[in-house]
Amino acid sequence: xxxxxxxxxxxxxxxxxxxxxxxxxxxxxxxxxxxxxxxxxxxxxxxxxxxxxxxxxxxxxxxxxxxxxxxxxxxxxxxxxxxxxxxxxxxxxxxxxxxxxxxxxxxxxxxxxx
Numbered sequence: 001x002x003x004x005x006x007x008x009x010x011x012x013x014x015x016x017x018x019x020x021x022x023x024x025x026x027x028x029x030x031x032x033x034x035x036x037x038x039x040x041x042x043x044x045x046x047x048x049x050x051x052x053x054x055x056x057x058x059x060x061x062x063x064x065x066x067x068x069x070x071x072x073x074x075x076x077x078x079x080x081x082x083x084x085x086x087x088x089x090x091x092x093x094x095x096x097x098x099x100x101x102x103x104x105x106x107x108x109x110x111x112x113x114x
Contacts, residue, residue, distance in 0.1 A: 002026040002103040004094050009108030012084055020079040020108060022094035030072035032098065036079050038090035038110075048092070049079060061087070084112045 008020040022034070033052040039045040049068035050057040056068050067080040077094055093107035 002096065002098050002101075004096065004103055004105035006092060006094055006105045006108040009092060009110045011111045011113065013114050014085060014112055016084050016112070017080070017082045018084065018110060020081065020092055020110075022077040022079075022105060024075045024077070024094075024096065027096070027098045029070075029075040032096050034070065034077045035095045036068060036077075036092060037095055037104070038088075038092045039107075040090045046090075051077065081110070084110075086112045088112050 003025045004022055006020060006022050008018060010018060012018050033050060035050045036048045037045045038048050046059060048059050048062055049066055051068045051070050058066060065081065065083045068077065070077045081088065089110060089112050091107040091109050093104050095102060095104040
């Protein structure tokens, strides 16, 4: 059974940093592309970052500020978020597609506010 769980959200001041993590189980972690999304209530989800086996991709809104990484030995993906802005406030969740089925975690809330 595929399971994903996000950690590391919280309240941070503008300009601050947070490091989110996503732990996974139920599939061979190192084989799959992984994604971070964020969602604000009432708005569609936004793909923030993607890490494949060979490259990393970022939304224009976070490029140069966020860094996605993975530790295959620990079945964990990370999202280092720097220079945070109020517009980064959202629920962040990780996602993987296994055998054509998309899975996501419960999400972790990030609030950027002074």
